[in-house]
Amino acid sequence: MVVSVNQAPELSDSAFATWQDIIEDRLGLQLPEQRRSFLKTCLSIRMREIGFEDYLGYYEFVRSGDEGLIEWNQLIDRLTVQETRFFRDPAAYSLVKDHLRRRIKDSQRPLSLWSVGCSTGEETYSLAMLTAEVIQRSTEEQPIRFGITGSDISKQALDRARKGVYAARRLELVDTKLQNKYFVPVSDKFQVDQQIRDRVCFVRLNLLELSRSPLRNLDVIYCQNVLIYFRKWRRKDIVMELASRLAPGGMLVLGLGEMVDWSHPDLYRVPGERALAYLKRN
Ligand SMILES: C[S@@+](CC[C@H](N)C(=O)[O-])C[C@H]1O[C@@H](n2cnc3c(N)ncnc32)[C@H](O)[C@@H]1O
Structure with missing residues (x-):
């Protein structure tokens, strides 16, 4: 399913900051303002796949219990840039x-x-x-x-x-x-x-x-x-x-x-x- 940034629910400043914090806290990855639309697309696609409508509700879910942990591990794959090549450098x-x-x-x-x-x-x-x-x-x-x-x-x-x-x-x-x-x-x-x-x-x-x-x-x-x-x-x-x-x-x-x-x-x-x-x- 393709979800464009325009179709995705609005990512408010506070929801953006909340997600920035957990990502940096758990993965060390910094998500500056320029990466906001990337985050919005990533989260909204995943939220739609598993039936969440708002970013903070989804945030609470990934923070809670074993199911949240399993979901967090799924999300990591979407949040990380995995570009690589043989003999790249x-x-x-x-x-x-x-x-x-x-x-x-x-x-x-x-x-x-x-x-x-x-x-x-x-x-x-x-x-x-x-x-x-x-x-x-x-x-x-x-x-x-x-x-x-x-x-x-x-x-x-x-x-x-x-x-x-x-x-x-x-x-x-x-x-x-x-x-x-x-x-x-x-x-x-x-x-x-x-x-x-x-x-x-x-x-x-x-x-x-x-x-x-x-x-x-x-x-x-x-x-x-x-x-x-x-x-x-x-x-x-x-x-x-x-x-x-x-x-x-x-x-x-x-x-x-x-x-x-x-x-x-x-x-x-x-x-x-x-x-x-x-x-x-x-
Ligand atoms: C752009 S790839 C680089 C791949 C390879 N080193 C190269 O240069 O082609 C970055 C990799 O770092 C991993 N990564 C990001 N944050 C990480 C973390 N906190 N701990 C371990 N790996 C992480 C990502 O999952 C991703 O696979």
């Missing part, structure tokens, strides 16, 4: 590749990577393919083992990520050699092949609750196109927590421009204008 992947090559030369310890805010999995699988390639090309006698975790708040995005099935047009940024090597046709789509899926796991994790994550000692933490939706002070808190999860010598990759004027006593910036990455001192 080539300059950043190139830094990760160099980093992994060096790391393999220095140590045979298994590699551990984390894709934070992974959406439907393209970023996580890109990192897995890249890591598999670096390992295959290394001259080490025993291939090093590796594991990658993708985390996100959206259950629906994670369900899609776990399936690892993508339409052909989603593979456009994937090098043809990698397409042939790591994807198998499944009816009119493509699935990431089992050897890569075996190296990847997806978990539900709210960035506001990072301290609950057991992940530590990571060789790469990759967090792009997520922090832009958060206030500056929250971005700093999140990035500080991520930095504490790096192994000595580990790399933190952020989106260009997503952290400005930030430094950390244990990290130094990887030189280069085209990507934003930091290395943890040994």
Whole structure:
């Protein structure tokens, strides 16, 4: 069913503020005035689907009991921007590749990577393919083992990520050699092949609750196109927590421009204008 913004009930200033508060409080996401019509459309479509007529009544519902929680989890999927692509930021992947090559030369310890805010999995699988390639090309006698975790708040995005099935047009940024090597046709789509899926796991994790994550000692933490939706002070808190999860010598990759004027006593910036990455001192 398509509901245009004009058909949707009016979202008053106070209802807008109420929804802004709960979304920022629970997800950390800031919804400025420019996003008001997005919020109005999102909420009104969902309200119509389940029979609510006013925004505050629906708000009370999502705040109450188990049914409210289930509904909130549905709504998260609509409120979050899940745009993503395979190998979305080539300059950043190139830094990760160099980093992994060096790391393999220095140590045979298994590699551990984390894709934070992974959406439907393209970023996580890109990192897995890249890591598999670096390992295959290394001259080490025993291939090093590796594991990658993708985390996100959206259950629906994670369900899609776990399936690892993508339409052909989603593979456009994937090098043809990698397409042939790591994807198998499944009816009119493509699935990431089992050897890569075996190296990847997806978990539900709210960035506001990072301290609950057991992940530590990571060789790469990759967090792009997520922090832009958060206030500056929250971005700093999140990035500080991520930095504490790096192994000595580990790399933190952020989106260009997503952290400005930030430094950390244990990290130094990887030189280069085209990507934003930091290395943890040994
Ligand atoms: C635009 S996508 C970025 C996907 C991928 N990192 C990329 O760069 O292509 C942003 C993702 O962040 C997730 N997200 C938003 N708020 C979050 C939160 N509080 N905790 C965890 N994930 C969150 C969304 O569900 C969405 O999948």
